[in-house]
Structures are given as structure tokens and as C-alpha cells.
Amino acid sequence: MSKKYLQELEPGYTPLTVCEEASRCLLCLDAPCSKDCPAGTDPGRFIRAVRFRNFKGAAEVVRENNVLGSICARVCPTERYCQKGCARSGIDVPIDIGRIQRFITDFEETNGMKILKKGKPNGKRVAIIGSGPAALQAAASLARLGYEINLYEKEAKAGGYLRYGIPEYRLPTHIVDKEIEYVTELGVKIHLNTTVGKDISLDKLKSDNDAVIVAVGASYGKMLPKFENNPHVEIAVDFLKRVKDSKGQVDLPDNILVIGGGDVAMDVNVTLKLLGVKNISDVVYEEFCEFRASKKELRDAQALGVSIIDGYVPVDVDGKTVTFKHRTIPGEVKITADKIILAVGQYPNVCGLEGIRIVNGESDIKGYVTTDPKVFVAGDIAHLDKTVVAAVRTGKDVASLIHSRIGGR
Numbered sequence: 001m002s003k004k005y006l007q008e009l010e011p012g013y014t015p016l017t018v019c020e021e022a023s024r025c026l027l028c029l030d031a032p033c034s035k036d037c038p039a040g041t042d043p044g045r046f047i048r049a050v051r052f053r054n055f056k057g058a059a060e061v062v063r064e065n066n067v068l069g070s071i072c073a074r075v076c077p078t079e080r081y082c083q084k085g086c087a088r089s090g091i092d093v094p095i096d097i098g099r100i101q102r103f104i105t106d107f108e109e110t111n112g113m114k115i116l117k118k119g120k121p122n123g124k125r126v127a128i129i130g131s132g133p134a135a136l137q138a139a140a141s142l143a144r145l146g147y148e149i150n151l152y153e154k155e156a157k158a159g160g161y162l163r164y165g166i167p168e169y170r171l172p173t174h175i176v177d178k179e180i181e182y183v184t185e186l187g188v189k190i191h192l193n194t195t196v197g198k199d200i201s202l203d204k205l206k207s208d209n210d211a212v213i214v215a216v217g218a219s220y221g222k223m224l225p226k227f228e229n230n231p232h233v234e235i236a237v238d239f240l241k242r243v244k245d246s247k248g249q250v251d252l253p254d255n256i257l258v259i260g261g262g263d264v265a266m267d268v269n270v271t272l273k274l275l276g277v278k279n280i281s282d283v284v285y286e287e288f289c290e291f292r293a294s295k296k297e298l299r300d301a302q303a304l305g306v307s308i309i310d311g312y313v314p315v316d317v318d319g320k321t322v323t324f325k326h327r328t329i330p331g332e333v334k335i336t337a338d339k340i341i342l343a344v345g346q347y348p349n350v351c352g353l354e355g356i357r358i359v360n361g362e363s364d365i366k367g368y369v370t371t372d373p374k375v376f377v378a379g380d381i382a383h384l385d386k387t388v389v390a391a392v393r394t395g396k397d398v399a400s401l402i403h404s405r406i407g408g409r
Helices: 015-022 043-051 055-065 069-075 097-110 133-144 173-184 202-208 236-245 263-274 295-303 388-406
Strands: 125-129 148-152 189-191 211-214 233-235 255-259 279-284 307-310 312-318 321-326 332-336 339-342 375-377
Touching (some): 015 097, 043 097, 055 069, 069 097, 069 173, 133 173, 173 189, 202 211, 211 388, 233 236, 236 263, 263 279, 295 307, 375 388
Parallel strands (some): 125 211, 148 189, 211 375, 255 279
């Protein structure tokens, strides 16, 4: 069943079908879709370009605004952002902006287009801790302005959660590799297997650079006390990383319980189904009316036959059996499974990064500036949505802030 896991779940557009979809656009003068994109990718402009068969121009619009355009096209919850503002919604359904953007970036790759250029060196240096979406976008934005950029990544490969967390059927590894290659071609250097605070100190980075960006992602999964030391329990992000590392070659039982209702939980549900697991029950604290998961992610899980039970809280665990109580309705539910996967939130690890404290999964810093004028934050620890496209925005924002403060020669 790993073959299904390795194939993109949603088919892409052809030149004919992408033009048909773009022709549905109402060509709004003040495009609400562009206003609602956190990364400022400007869907209104690139859809207009596609409508008039200018695929090259569309690719330039996407890439100049978002160095991770191909990734965001696949994983962005567009119904929360650009499609939410689509004027077409009042007639039938919103334009499928994500798939149009995916066609554009695939066209760019197929034709070997190189749109972004390295800036003329300005004599300034910036170090970035992490190599996820915020780090990669900040690096690209600053490199285009002439900064010397060094990224420090604790893992053996760059990409952060893009590489180790998002399943292959949503985000193929070769897409992550191509986007990172794009960034390194701008002159960005990535130092792998390097943990800041252990292999190199934050003070060393501050002394060697004009600014430091902390862009560590929320890559560590939370554990609920009741489930600690239970041999049948696995944290969702650890499970997704294990599956992606093995390209779907994992042994799984036929009955699995998932606890959690966010996008990570939906990724786990769909991954399990694509790997051939027969029975999956997902118990969620939220009721359907307050679900945190992307509607598309939820729809995919339900279409594959995942049983989702909403509004329940785990109150007791006995080996493979978990007892749940509803938040408002009397009574309890007991579920026994051969494996339990917890998807109840994530947090970043800032050990060794003095001056940054994590409270409820975010830094206690307001904005992007720490108490140290040389140290900035971006990505999951900044105060925005925990999505790739929001991380891209923080990368752009912090790059702009740094440039306004230290400029260049």
C-alpha cells in the first residue's frame, strides 16, 4: 500500500483544465483573494496571467512573492485565506487557487525557469537558526538584497517540518528538495547536523553576524500525562517522520486509535488509510462546528473511511483501552486499539537559545524582536497561524524589518 502513500492524492491541472478554471475568475479590480493571502503571493495577478495563457508571467508573479510557491500550492489551507475572499463564491464555488498555483510552479520547473537572482553583496551577514519555511523565505529575501546568509539546521537534511512532517502524498520530497535548491542557488549556505546551543553558541552567531533569526519550528509533539510510558502510544509527528523516512515501508496493525483534530491528526488518518490500515477511529476534543483542521484535510480523511468521533476527552487509559467522556453529554465511551497515536499539539525546542521563552507553544516575544536588538524570531514561535503560508509571511516580515534596521553598504 506504500505506493498510494507515495503518489499525490489530488491530481494536477493540465494546460487545458487550468485555463478552464482560470476562465471562471471574475477579474476583480481590487482582488480580495490577493488581500487574503498571508504570504502576499498575489493570486489575482497570477490567475489573470493564466487566463490569458501567460504561464511564464504567472510563474514570475508567484516566485517573486513566495520562494516556496510550489510547496504552498500543495499544502496551504486556501479555504481559510485566498479562497475565502473569492468573489466567485457568491455564484457557485471559489476558484481552485491552490491547484492553479501548483500548475504554474510545475510549469516553471518543467521549463527550467530561474526567476530569482542573488543580490549584489552589501557587506552584511545574517545567521538563521532552523531551515523550515520561515527560515527559507527569510534567507531568500535577504539574499536577494545582498546579505550573506548562513542557516544552521540540527537535522541531517534541511526543510524542517516540510521534509520530516508533511506526508508524501501531500508534499513529495522532490518538491522540498527543489525549493531548497532554489534558495541555495541564491548563495545561501546551509550547515547541517549543527545544533545551536550545543555545536555552536548563540553568542558566537551574534558576534559573527549583524543579525540572528531564530526560526525553529514546533517540531516536538506533546504528550498527555495519562499516556506516558505506554508502549502502545506514539506521538503523531514522530509517526509521520518515521513513515516519511521509510517511504511508507512500516508495519502497522489493523486497528488504530488517533486522538486529536488538527491538520496533523488528519495527516495521520489519511496516511494510515493509504498504508492499508483497516480500522481507524479518531477521537477529537472539538465538536465539528469548531474543528481546527482544514476542511479539505477533514474531507479527505472521511472520504477514505476514517471514523471521527467529536466532542470527547480522554479520562482514563488502561494499556490499549482508552475511556472518553463527552464534554457536555453524560456517559462514556471505551475504545480498544492495537496502537494509539497522539496528535494533541506541538511545541518548539529553544534549549540553548538564551532570552527566548516558550509559553503555550509560542515565544513570549511580541512582534519579531527580542530584548537583544541583534536577535529576531520568525515562524512557529511568532504569533501567527501555524501554517506554512503564515510562516512564509513571518520570513518576509522579519527580512524586511532587518533590512530596515541594518541596511547594507
